[in-house]
Amino acid sequence: MKSPPFEYHRAGSAAEAAALLGELGFDARILAGGQSLIPLMNLRLAAPAYLVDITRAPDLAGIGADGGGLHIGAAARQRTVELHTDTLATAPVLSDAISNAGQVPVRHQGTVVGSIAHADPSAEVPAAFKAQGGTVTAQGSGGTREIPSEDFFEGYFTTALAEGELVTAVTVDAWPAGTGHGFLEFSVTAESWPIALAAVLIHTSGGKIDRASVVLGGVAEVPLRRPEAEAILVGSTPSAEAFEAAAEAAAAGIEPLSDSFGSGAYRKKLARVLTRRALTTAAERAGGKA
């Protein structure tokens, strides 16, 4: 099908986009790459009256790392971020996540920030962002504010953004040397959505894990942090036993929904297996033993 009619606006800067959102009201949406929004419009599941295109705003285009982390502007394309040397050095879990998201032609057009703002609980990019941690920069007519990644995702396609705000950038926090990551998902074909996914990071020091992050996707209404699993990992020596115990804890207590791709019980099993395997990979990368 074709998209319903709408009015198109092009913002030349973040401030102009925020002003347009304020002026146009609740029925305005940000258009970045459009790789989630336009399919929804073509399917007539979304029909915003106004779109504000932010991809031409020079102040939203950037990507780069400094000591604090990786900064990604709202107009930066997924494929650019995926292959960027700063991403590979600072946030390789994000690069792995992007490489699993959609297809290369979709990633040429889609944006990292757009995927985070879209907040699909099954999607790769939000899970990896939450796993590594960072901040979302939101701008509205009243100014800008920083939202921790931990507080950004509130429910299915629902975020902490207020009406009239857009995400202008995200910053992914840097982890110290000695960090390893693992990202794994299971999907039926290369084209299909992940049924479940796991994004993990561990940091080892003196042969022990002193910091861990475990986030699951596709099993709840948000990318889901698993604190019980993290508590088991911290203080442990990297080992198959520790990873099995942490994976058990990650899958315990979740109640995924069933759909045509898999039952809730199947997702729960996937959550355990994917977490264990992702941790094993992360330990190898961190330089510990698995």
Place this chain on the structure above:
Amino acid sequence: MSTHDITVTVNGTATSASVEARRSLADFLRHDLGLVGTHIGCEQGACGACTVLIGGRSVRSCIMFAVQADGAEIQTIESLAPGADLHPLQEAFRRHQGLQCGFCTPGMLLRGLELISDNPDLTAEEAREGISSNMCRCTGYQYIVDAVLDAAAEMRAEED
């Protein structure tokens, strides 16, 4: 609803037009420019039949509005063999029977061209992974992979 004046370069020719905001790039190419080689399959970005190259990079023209392409350099399937002679990639598809019904072929050819230009020495595995962005319901993909590899070899030889 709004309409917008855009200028795009399609297959080397600059074109200006007035488009409705909701006009997809695919519909713009087909209906406004008459370039019906770009096929429309799913209209939700899944199948890849509508693939075109923008600045040499593959995109789905069904989930991009024409107004977003303002100022872009677009390459469609019509550019591959402007004369009577097929492009080496098209010739390889013919030789290997890399198509049956032909619906996915324009998208497959442009994606194949991008893969070869990114990596002239691509392996069968890389070709298979690369074309996983595009659906074909006839061939089972094997003959398409064969054609892409054969064309890559031929294009490498032409370079030498």
